[in-house]
Amino acid sequence: MATVSLKNINKTYANGHQAIENLNLDITDGEMLVLVGPSGCGKSTSLRMVAGLETITGGDLYIDDVRVNDLEPSERDIAMVFQNYALYPHMTVFQNMAYGLKNRKVPKDEIQKKVEKAAEILEITNLLHYKPGQLSGGQRQRVAMGRAIVRNPKVFLFDEPLSNLDAKLRVQMRIEIKRLQQEFATTAIYVTHDQVEAMTLADRLVVMNEGNVEQVGPPIELYEKPATQFVAGFLGSPAMNFLDASLNGNRLTLSADVVLELNDPNLPADAHDLDVVLGIRPEHMEACEEAEADFTLSVDMIEPLGADTLLYGYFPGTEALITSEQPGKQQFKRGHRLPLRVDRERCHLFDKATGKRLGS
């Protein structure tokens, strides 16, 4: 049972580089908050500041309304799962899981009980006497999780815990982590650069870029209403298409031949030749009859994925490479000319200058 709250957190390194600028986040009890962003966006630094492994150079950090800025990591009652697991190589799995308890002077029989219970939950009881070197990547990951849950901390911190696993295991462990976190109802902060992981795990998602928070909210909200062009481009796979356009009222001019009439009352009515960027996801362009088409895509590259097929081509009259996702059952050939219709309800408009979302 814990809340975590970051108030105007700053991180400036000794060399003057500012990694985090005025970070404000409130994590409610039992919530899984996922920090996602490209490398160098400050997500790991933020997590490490919560853990106490990096000093906070400005602002206040509260865990359960106690200011913990100056507390040692061990005094903050958190547990962290590292990307490379960070298991002690010379200790057995049991000793690895027990080490934190031992240092807290928990009685021996209680340690035994707690470790065994955690091992049971993670199904690693038969591994307890092995050393980490004898385990596979997935098993090590479980042990690292076990080390975290055995202490029953206030907050779980995950630092890209799945990046060292192969694709299949990653999906499996992702589900496992979600299940465990829900079962324990422990507040958790999870850092990843993988947007699929972020979307599936998060109760709330924080997209970060260059030390700033771009948007915070439930994953679906961020997917459907990205607040900035950066969020729009970061979330979703395959990535959103961006096309330069100019906006006059509700009239969006993409090229001499392609003009879309949008029906959004929230667009700035006074827009006059406003430079904007149209964002449209590959799955929101429908194949249709030539007569209904907004434009025709000349297919340049095809990636059949089974369930879907990805088609790449240049938007007519421009040099913008765009992606379209079509149902996999249809056969396509290179050079195929595909009439496409843009879903008007799912167009995203961003101010070209600021990158901020326009309209609703």
Add this chain to the structure above:
Amino acid sequence: MVENRPWLTVTRHLVLILGVFIIGFPIWIALVASTNSSSEFVSGLMPLWFGEEGFGNFRRVLANEERVLGVSVSASWMMWNSFIMAMVIAVGKIVISIMSAYAIVYFRFPFRKTCFWLIFLTLMLPVEVRILPTYEVVASLGMLNSYAGLTIPLIASATATFLFRQFFMSVPSSLMEAARIDGAGPLKFFKDILLPLSVNNIAALFVILFIYGWNQYLWPLLITTDEDYYTIVMVIKRLMSAGEGNIPWNIIMTTTILAMLPPVIVVLGMQKLFVKGLIEQEK
């Protein structure tokens, strides 16, 4: 590259046999000589086969019967001196250097880099180079003719510090962070995590340093005048320059064999750890 050509195999074995011969023959000579009586050497030729003395020479040397060594102490006593010297130097060097490496790698303190480079610079100043000033210091501290004088000046070690530093830097920093979260302070982390991980390195270093300490010749020669503190290596040289008469080769070789034994035992006993420490990183 594994190739299977008959003439290659033959050459390979010839080279190996030659190598074994070059290393083995002098030892053979020493071993054989140690079993002969002194009269066998009068002709000036080394015998190539065992003589009748058997272990008689060893008994005489170890107990210094009839003052065969030309000094008042026995070989067993001098081996004990050598052993103490080698042990204190090896253990002392390891303790000092592992602690300084720990400080240099894991703590941020002012002039940390300067400290490291100062230690590193002393690599260029081995005992032989600084032997006069060191002697002066040891003499003024009244440590001539003492175990302290034999060992302390040789304990500081840049090489070992450097090796431990390299090893500590290869230990993932997340281990330290995990330990911090697990509530281990600096000393606990050192004792519970770093030390057990360094066991192989420590063993490898111990072997090297023990032999280094055991083989010291110049330093003990300089600072000991009291025969009670003579080391076994020193006395070999003394025997060779013993007077005008015949050099007692059988006694010299017996002492040599004795002086070779402890390093051999250490190497054989710690071979596995030694090799591991030099080549393998714990996964």
